[in-house]
Amino acid sequence: MALLPWHKIETVLLDMDGTLLDLHFDNQFWLHHLPKKYAEKTGRSPQSCHEELKEAFAQVQGKLQWYCLDYWADRLQLDIMEAKLELAHLITIRKDSIAFLDALRESNRRVVLVTNAHPDSLSLKVEKTQLNDHIDILISTHQFGVPKEFQLLWKKLHNHLKFEPQSTLFVDDGERILDAAKEFGIAYTLGITNPDSQLPDTTIANHLHTNNYYDLLQSIIDEPYVA
Structure with missing residues (x-):
């Protein structure tokens, strides 16, 4: 104690x-839900999207961009808040x-x-x-x-x-x-x-x-x- x-x-x-x-909501969103949404948008496999996002996260980890929904919306061309709302029951x-x-x-x-x-x-x-x-x-x-x-x-x-x-x-x-x-x-x-x-x-x-x-x-x- x-x-x-x-x-x-x-x-x-x-x-x-x-x-x-x-933190369960955030882990599920960034590590699973967002790669899935990105895969649906791009027509690529969830695994390849997961790997791409993993590298993208590492590039800005600890910087304000890592936490910035506008940054990720622009980079991925996805509505991040809309995607978050789909998982909001986990908050x-x-x-x-x-x-x-x-x-x-x-x-x-x-x-x-x-x-x-x-x-x-x-x-x-x-x-x-x-x-x-x-x-x-x-x-x-x-x-x-x-x-x-x-x-x-x-x-x-x-x-x-x-x-x-x-x-x-x-x-x-x-x-x-x-x-x-x-x-x-x-x-x-x-x-x-x-x-x-x-x-x-x-x-x-x-x-x-x-x-x-x-x-x-x-x-x-x-x-x-x-x-």
Whole structure:
């Protein structure tokens, strides 16, 4: 169980996909559904389309284009949002997320969603999950033109939110992104090791980590932030 000094944490920055929402939807969409749609459009085999997309993803992984629906719509000449809607029934919130978010807000901490997801994808997921009812501020890094993997994003986010890094916790399922937050000076980081409910847990080596927010609830309640 992750042991965090909650009495020192005023602001909690949270990723969305794999951290608050089940990553199963995204994995199914990008790894299976989109190659199938691309195959239908081009008349090629699903396997060849899968291989082409795998290479295309690798070319921009970690860059804003990787997360940009407009980029993929243009590159593949497909209506990405229409394709996402076909699979939207798979968009689900983690079973432990709401209790975690509500405990954070009830303890008077500021709760901010910071996602690399495209604004249209964020809107769709909010519509399906009502995640916005449990979070103070929703931010897509697209508004800053750079994703969380880069220090420039953290500088822009810091200027925008005016948070204190030494009293901030950042939660994400990607170790590279957690590393970037730590490099910027975020004092506390927490990795999520079960982003996709249908897959085995992942490994996060260099950060505190958990696969169950329920384990954190009592300590959040018992340790209010002390300015």
